[in-house]
Each structure stands twice: as C-alpha cells, then as structure tokens.
Amino acid sequence: MPLSRREFLMGSLMQTKNAPTNVLLIAVDDLNNRIACFGDPIVKTPNIDRLAKRGVRFDRAYCNYPLCNPTRTSLLSGKRPETTEVYNNNTEPRHKIGNVVMLPEYFKQHGYFTARVGKIAHGAYEHVVNWDISESIAGVPLGGKGGRKKFKDEDETAAGKGEGGVKLSWTKTNRTDDKEPDGATARRIVQLIEEHKDKPFFIGCGFHKPHLPWVAPKKYFDLYSISQISLPKTPANDQEDIPPLALTHTKGDEELTDEDRKNAILAYHAATSFMDAQLGLVLDALDRNKLWDNTVVVFFGDHGWHLYDHLQLWRKMTVFEEAARAPLIVHAPKKKQNVASPRLVEYVDFYPTITELCGLPKPPGMEGTSFVPLLSDPQRPWKKAAYTMVARKKGEFGRSVRTDRYRYTEWNDGKDGVELYDHEKDIHEWTNLGWNKLTPDAKTSALLEEMKKLLHADKSANVPPKS
Numbered sequence: 001m002p003l004s005r006r007e008f009l010m011g012s013l014m015q016t017k018n019a020p021t022n023v024l025l026i027a028v029d030d031l032n033n034r035i036a037c038f039g040d041p042i043v044k045t046p047n048i049d050r051l052a053k054r055g056v057r058f059d060r061a062y063c064n065y066p067l068c069n070p071t072r073t074s075l076l077s078g079k080r081p082e083t084t085e086v087y088n089n090n091t092e093p094r095h096k097i098g099n100v101v102m103l104p105e106y107f108k109q110h111g112y113f114t115a116r117v118g119k120i121a122h123g124a125y126e127h128v129v130n131w132d133i134s135e136s137i138a139g140v141p142l143g144g145k146g147g148r149k150k151f152k153d154e155d156e157t158a159a160g161k162g163e164g165g166v167k168l169s170w171t172k173t174n175r176t177d178d179k180e181p182d183g184a185t186a187r188r189i190v191q192l193i194e195e196h197k198d199k200p201f202f203i204g205c206g207f208h209k210p211h212l213p214w215v216a217p218k219k220y221f222d223l224y225s226i227s228q229i230s231l232p233k234t235p236a237n238d239q240e241d242i243p244p245l246a247l248t249h250t251k252g253d254e255e256l257t258d259e260d261r262k263n264a265i266l267a268y269h270a271a272t273s274f275m276d277a278q279l280g281l282v283l284d285a286l287d288r289n290k291l292w293d294n295t296v297v298v299f300f301g302d303h304g305w306h307l308y309d310h311l312q313l314w315r316k317m318t319v320f321e322e323a324a325r326a327p328l329i330v331h332a333p334k335k336k337q338n339v340a341s342p343r344l345v346e347y348v349d350f351y352p353t354i355t356e357l358c359g360l361p362k363p364p365g366m367e368g369t370s371f372v373p374l375l376s377d378p379q380r381p382w383k384k385a386a387y388t389m390v391a392r393k394k395g396e397f398g399r400s401v402r403t404d405r406y407r408y409t410e411w412n413d414g415k416d417g418v419e420l421y422d423h424e425k426d427i428h429e430w431t432n433l434g435w436n437k438l439t440p441d442a443k444t445s446a447l448l449e450e451m452k453k454l455l456h457a458d459k460s461a462n463v464p465p466k467s
Contacts, residue, residue, distance in 0.1 A: 022295040023107065023202040023354055024193075026282070027120055028275060029068065029211035030316065031301030033327050035272070042228050044273050047280035048329070051299055054292065055331030056375050057340045062386040062402055063347045066303040066316040066323040069093065069122035071347060076102045076121060076129065078351035078366045080387070080459065087391040093121065093128050100365070102129045103351050107202040110360050115192050118185040118206025131204075133192070137184040167252060168260075168314060170214035170267030172221045177277060180216065182207050186278035190285040197289045205282060209275040210305070212315075214267040216274035221266065223273055229262040234311050234430065241435035242310065243417025245396055246409070248317050264314075265307050293333050296357045298350065301326040309428070317390055319400035319409050320429055321421075324388040332357050332375050341378030344386040344402065345371045369463055382464045385454055401455040408434070408451035420448055 034040045037052040038059070063071045065081045073079075073086045073093040077100050081087065085096040094100070102121075104114045108130065115133035120126070126134060177183035189205045196203075209216065239247065256264070279299075286292055304323040306313035316323045328345065330353075331337070348368035355363055356370045373380060386402045396416060400409040407429065409419040420434035433444055440448065 021200045021358070022291065023112075023358065024282070024286070024295055024297045025103075025120070025202070025204045025354075026207070026279065026297065026299040027072070027118075027204065028207045028299070028301045028327075029119060029209070030303070030305045031210060031272065031275075031327060032305040032307070032322060033301075033325060034269065034307070035327055037329075038327060042224070043269050044223050045276040047276045047283055048299070048327075051279070051283060051297065051331065052329050053338045055297065055329050055338075056336050056378055058328040058330070058345050058374075059340050059342050060344050060386070060402075060404075061300070061326060061328035061347070062324050062344070062388055063303040063326050064388055066318065066388065066390060068119075068302060069125065071302050072121050075347040075350045076104075078103070078348060078363065078368060080348055080367045081389055083367060089122060089124070093125050101363070103354065104202050104204060105130050106351075106355060106360070106363055107200075107358075108132065111200060113196050113199055113201045114203075115196075115201070116204035116206065117188045117192070118182070118204075119208060120204040120206045135188065137181045137188065166212050166315070167250070168256070168264045169212065170264070170270075171216075172218040172270075173215060175217055177217060177274070180274070182209050182275055182278045186281040189282050193282075193285045193289065193291070197291060207275045207278060210268050210271035214264075214271040216271050220274040220277070221270040224266045224269055226259075226262055226266060229265050231258060231261055231265075232307075232309055232428070234309070234428070236311075238310055238430050239312075241432040241437070243411050243419065245392055245398060245411045245416050246318060246320070246419065247310065247312065248315065249312060250314065253312065253314055261308050268305075268307060292331070295331075295333070296354060297329075297331040298354060299327070299329045300347070300350075301328075310430075319388050319390050319398050319407075321402075321407065321423075321427075324400065324402065330375060332372075335375035336378055339378050341374050342404075343371075343374055343378070343380070343382035344384070344404065345374070345382075346386045367459070373464070380464075383462050385457075385462050387455075387459060387462075399455060401451065403451075403454070406447070406451060408448070408455055410452070410455060414452075418448070418452075420444075420451060 034043050035045045035048050036043055037049040064074045065071045069089040070081050070086045073084050074081055077097055086093055108114045114131045116131050117135045121129050192203055303316050304326045305316055306322050309322050349371050352366045352368055352370040353372055356372045389399045391397050396412050398411050405424050407421045411417045418434040419432045421429040
C-alpha cells in the first residue's frame with residue numbers, strides 16, 4: 001500500500017535525523033598509496049588530501065584480491081574471493097554466487113536512486129549489477145581493447161618498452177580535462193548529484209586513471225621533474241629469498257633503463273594528479289549543494305600497484321604490501337574528521353559498513369565486518385588480521401595474512417614456499433624470515449607456526465573485541 005504524505009514525511013524526517021541519506025562511492029583504478037596525505041613527499045593530490053581532512057584515513061586498508069574483477073566482485077557482494085571464486089578478469093561475477101544482492105542493489109531495494117558512471121564493477125561485467133542509471137562515458141568501455149577510440153592519443157607519446165602484457169606506456173595530450181574520459185566522468189557525476197540531491201541517492205563514480213596507459217593532459221606531467229623521481233633502493237640480493245611464484249613479470253620490462261623507469265613513475269604520478277583534479281569537481285559539487293552533512297563518501301583504490309619494487313615488479317597481482325594495501329578514506333556525518341586509523345580493515349568490510357552508516361537493516365550473508373566503530377574511535381582495538389589472496393595461471397594459489405606487525409604468505413599451502421616479513425623492521429619486505437634456507441631460531445619458529453594458524457583459521461572468527 002502506498003504511504004500517505006504524512007507517513008512519507010515522518011519517515012523522511014526520521015531518516016534525516018538518524019542516518020545519513022546519500023552514498024557517494026568513488027573507486028579509482030590501480031591507485032596505490034603514493035598520495036600526499038598518506039605520506040608521499042612528491043605526489044600532488046590536493047583534492048584527496050582535502051577529502052582526508054573531512055574523514056578518516058585508513059593507513060592499513062587491504063584489498064582481498066589484487067586484480068580488478070575479483071576485488072570489485074568481492075566488495076560489491078560482501079563475499080570473499082574464496083566464496084565468489086572469481087580469480088581473474090574473465091570470470092562472470094555471478095557464476096558462483098548467483099543472485100546475491102550487490103551493494104547498490106541493496107540500496108535500490110530500500111528506495112534509493114542508484115547510478116554509476118565509469119568503472120564500479122569490472123568493465124566487461126557492469127551489466128551484472130542493476131542500477132537506475134549505468135553509464136560508461138560517451139559509450140566508451142573503460143578498460144579493455146579499443147577503450148579509447150573516441151579519445152585518440154595523437155599528441156606527444158613516450159612509450160616504455162614491453163610486450164606480452166599491458167605494457168608501460170604514457171601519453172601527454174594537448175586536450176583539456178573535459179575531453180579525457182575521467183574528466184567526462186566527473187562532469188556527469190556532478191550533473192547526477194545536482195539532479196538527485198533532494199532524494200536519497202547511491203552514486204558510484206569510477207575513475208580509470210592511474211590505470212595503464214598513463215594518459216593525461218601535459219600540464220599534469222609538468223607538475224613533476226625527473227630529478228624528483230627516485231627508484232627503490234632495493235638490495236641486489238632481494239630476490240634470493242622470494243619464492244618464484246611470488247614474483248610476476250611482463251616481457252619487455254627487463255629492457256627498461258633506469259631513465260625509462262623514472263619516466264614511468266613520473267607518468268604514474270601525473271595520471272594520479274589528473275584524476276585528483278577530476279575528484280575536485282565532484283567534491284566541489286558536495287560543497288556547493290551542502291551535502292556533507294547527509295552524505296557518506298567512500299574513496300578507495302581498488303588495489304595497490306607496484307612501481308619497480310623487488311627489482312622487477314610493476315602492476316599488481318602479488319600479495320606483497322604494495323599491491324595488497326590500497327588507499328581508503330571515509331567521510332561519514334557526525335563521525336571523526338581529519339584523523340588516521342592504524343587498524344586493519346578489508347575491502348570485504350565495505351558492504352556492511354556502508355549499510356550500517358545509512359541505517360539500513362543488516363544485510364544477510366556478509367563475510368566482512370562493519371568498521372563503523374573505527375569512524376568514531378579510530379584507535380580502538382580491532383580485528384587482528386586482513387587477508388589477501390592471488391591465483392596464478394596454472395591454478396597455484398598464494399594466500400597471505402597481514403597483522404599489525406607481520407605479513408605471512410603461503411604458496412600452494414606452503415609446498416611452493418612461504419614468506420614472513422616483520423614490518424616493524426622491514427617495511428619493504430626485503431627479508432623473508434620464512435626462507436627455507438634459513439635455520440630459524442625458536443622465536444621465529446613459534447612465530448611462523450602462529451601465523452600459519454592465523455592464515456588457516458576460520459575468517460568468520462576474525463572479529464574485533466568488544467569495546
């Protein structure tokens with residue numbers, strides 16, 4: 001039966017009084033933690049920094065799978081990759097989980113207007129998530145072959161050497177921001193906010209950069225000088241204690257000179273700064289329409305990204321810290337602002353967190369934990385572990401667990417090697433304490449056993465202590 005006007009107004013009043021109305025979910029493709037507010041001294045990201053001042057910055061946020069389709073399927077469904085069985089970019093997200101209600105669909109069921117522009121699910125599978133409006137900019141698929149046909153790269157190109165994979169390449173264009181895909185995405189998102197600001201909305205904004213190829217107007221490259229760019233000071237023997245399956249390689253990367261590598265890193269930063277400028281337009285819309293007091297904003301990179309780590313690593317698809325960890329900032333009305341939380345959160349936690357913030361009924365079947373308490377008390381005790389996994393082409397699995405201090409990884413349940421890193425002493429993960437050629441002391445042996453148990457423990461028991 002339709003609600004009477006009085007019932008509708010009373011319901012709206014209660015929602016306004018007790019819960020934030022709107023959700024703005026901002027997903028950024030391949031964005032790592034090389035951001036000013038996360039401590040990078042070079043990268044210029046004034047708008048991400050501006051958002052961080054309005055919310056909680058999570059310094060230990062971890063994706064559950066460092067690849068687009070698996071991580072997005074996981075966070076949208078509230079299910080871990082082991083449950084979805086999505087381990088690559090070519091598996092339909094619902095092939096195992098069927099008609100699970102995805103995050104924006106849950107909001108749609110509860111009366112929200114829902115829209116996405118850009119990449120929220122993996123590009124090829126955007127259709128598996130039901131939105132009121134679902135758009136890729138100007139008909140351009142974001143990611144995949146032919147994705148830039150309407151945005152021809154024709155100006156000043158400098159490509160890295162590579163083949164057999166997504167090569168490292170970058171382009172300085174003479175276009176204005178609005179002629180780039182992410183520029184068009186931001187402007188369409190602003191339009192949707194303006195049109196639907198007076199009703200509960202769930203809007204997904206998907207920025208593509210800094211995904212390869214690193215294409216941006218020349219002015220963003222000009223923000224940086226090659227003299228500012230340093231390569232990681234990795235020990236020459238770093239790879240000696242790393243299981244082979246832990247490392248990835250794209251043919252041609254080994255031909256890069258140090259100058260090529262520095263230019264590649266500069267291009268990544270330029271693409272990041274370009275994306276940041278488009279984010280600024282979206283934040284301006286929240287300012288202009290006075291929406292901060294009734295809008296939850298979740299900004300995240302879908303996974304991390306390597307910039308020549310461990311003497312060869314670019315891209316993602318590892319369970320090292322640089323790929324597993326990614327930036328996360330959450331603004332929620334009446335919660336803490338301009339603070340950081342050192343506690344462990346996982347991307348599978350997004351679904352229960354966002355629904356709780358909006359006062360919706362607890363969704364069934366969640367495999368993550370709402371971290372709403374951390375938004376009021378960012379330092380409070382929290383769960384002890386975050387889990388990330390990855391699969392290789394031949395069906396080998398790497399499974400990793402991160403605690404406040406340690407990372408422990410097994411390849412094929414340890415048959416193809418284990419890794420143990422002490423982040424208190426070794427933030428770059430250069431010394432593998434689990435290397436099989438080492439004779440561990442009693443303390444390290446006990447630690448290895450403890451981490452092994454934690455990795456194989458029931459993840460549903462990985463819950464925070466009661467405050």
